[in-house]
Amino acid sequence: MQRDLLDGVVAFTTVARRRSFTTAAADLGVTPAAVSHAVKQLEARLGVALFARTTREVGLTEAGRRYLQGAQPAVEAMQAATASARSLGEGPAGTVRVTTSRLALRMVLAPVITDFCRAYPDVRLEIVVDDAQISIIEEGFDVGVRMGEMIAPDMVAVRVSHPFQFCVVGSPALLARHGRPGHPRDLKGYPCLNVLQTTRLNNYRWEFEEDGREFEVAVDSPISVNDFDFLLKGALDGLGLTYQPEPLAMPHVLTGRLERVLDPYLAGPTAWHLYYPSRLGASAALRALVEFMRGRLRAPGRA
Structure with a gap:
């Protein structure tokens, strides 16, 4: 696969996830102009427009939605392979964007965040508190925290609390x-x-x-x-x-x-879960957060 084609696909999937060329550029560590150029080259090779651009937002065209369905798994596989190789020589690093409800922040995240940050100083957490049910993919989050019954069935869900009523x-x-x-x-x-x-x-x-x-x-x-x-x-x-x-x-x-x-x-018990789109595309930083939370759940005396 040609390098410029690969870069264009990565740029495209990142913009599609972030809904922003500027934010995608920050994720990729390049300039917005470089991301725009890579996407335009990809569109030229395909002969179709992948994005419908306005001054306020960036949305996928029908061709873009179809291309994303096929390209995203390949990009996730590549990213997973890269993260796996890098993890042999270095610890987890990077940013994990988390969406959580107000109650989940209080009960699940707040008690463990300090210890996690000390254990993984190279991992940066961006936590957004929002009680609304959102699409973590469309909103650009890596992981969410909600009660199990509120999580879509196509998500990977990991229980991080004991059942409670x-x-x-x-x-x-x-x-x-x-x-x-x-x-x-x-x-x-x-x-x-x-x-x-x-x-x-x-x-x-x-x-x-x-x-x-x-x-x-x-x-x-x-x-x-x-x-x-x-x-x-x-x-x-x-x-x-x-x-x-x-x-x-x-x-x-x-x-x-x-x-x-x-x-x-009383109604039956529920429990808090971390959830994310795919095990294949999970970064080393996200995997560290998931395993840390699971470890806390297994620790004696943890609720």
Whole structure:
């Protein structure tokens, strides 16, 4: 394969992933003009336009989408071979772009990031917090952190937390004033603190299970916010019941500041996962992050 053709394919797939010539150039360590020249040469050889360019964005043409489907696996294989060869002489290095929800940052990444950065000083993490469900390929991320049931089936998913449930908790004072709900239907009219789903701008419907049947309950909430720590503080202050991941709620349950209710109706467990498009195209830096997180999960006493 000619060198200029190979460079053009790499430039094309990088621009297609990043949706930007400038960002692609930064990834490849060359100038935007060099990337543009390589892509134009590739388009000239193919006799078709691969990108529809405007002043604001770069999008693939139909020919570009078809070419990407065939070219991307070949480029990933080449990159994997290069990374494998280099790894024999040097440790993981480079940038890993991570998309994570606010809750995943709190529960999964924040507890381990310092140790990871010390273990791999040549790896740079770019972490973007976004509760929306996004395409990591289209948005240019290397890896995401979400709950397992939210991950597309064509992704490689690696569990990085022990299974946990969401539970309903409230302060003893609140339960003394309003009584203990005996069934999720008793939540209607009961003071609750709810999660605001920012992608839909509506309140989260609490999930329960009874006799093997899953169901949801809409609760009344004087405050809705997309931050579980804020909701937890409201519950500790006696403002209402809140629907919380067990790992966040249990320390306060064990001290008696919060009490659990409706445990017989809790929905089944979930778990956090790292996910990414392909094992073949994973960089040494990404593999280091995945293995580090898996190692932490296997360590005694880790939740």
